[in-house]
Amino acid sequence: MSQVNNQQSQNETRQFPDYVPDVIFKTRVRDESIGGENPFRWEEVSTDDVFKGRKVIVVALPGAFTPTCSSTHLPGYEEKYEAFKQQGIDDIYCVAVNDAFVMYQWSKKLDVEKVKMLPDGNADFTNGMNMLVKKNNLGFGDRSWRYSMLVDNKKIIKIFAEPNMSDNCPSDPFEVSDAQTMLDFLEQQQS
Secondary structure, eight states, rough: OBBTTTTOOTTTTOOSSSSSOEEEEEEEEEEEEGSSSSOOOEEHHHHHHHHOOOOEEEESSSSSHHHHHIIOOOOOOHHTHHHHHHTTEEEEEESSSSHHHHHHHHHHHHHHHSSSEEEEOOOHHHHHHTEEEEGGTOOOEEEOEEEEEEEEETEEEEEEEEOOOTTSSSOOOOSSSSSHHHHHHHHHHHO
């Protein structure tokens, strides 16, 4: 079982995998050879494409365009991107249970250029991480719990999962999965 932050609820029963799940992400890639107003093509990206032989941070969020995700969480990782690179991170990926079209428009709206968007429209990755929760109380359906994690060659090194993970959680905790917490962890590992 992967190491999870100490903020996790004492009676938390969810187990997290030691390695990221093997899934295929359905992405859209700009391809000028297509021409027209929307020069994008579908591209399947595997877990190996993202994680194999690489040191990666994943920022998992409940949904695109939601308040905390848009105002603080994702922008924090974008802002500190170069500091993460200095700590030996190859890439940062933002995962949400949204389709490729929504993830693209969200990144444009937030001017996200460094953090890569990884659509998990079918929730295959989120479910494999055991981070899928119901947010029916908000009309969202199934979504990802908010967390960040450090992955090295597909092995999960550290997960910062927000406390009180539950279906239909009445609050939106944002205490430990922020960019500064992850950066502090990486800096401590270097010393």
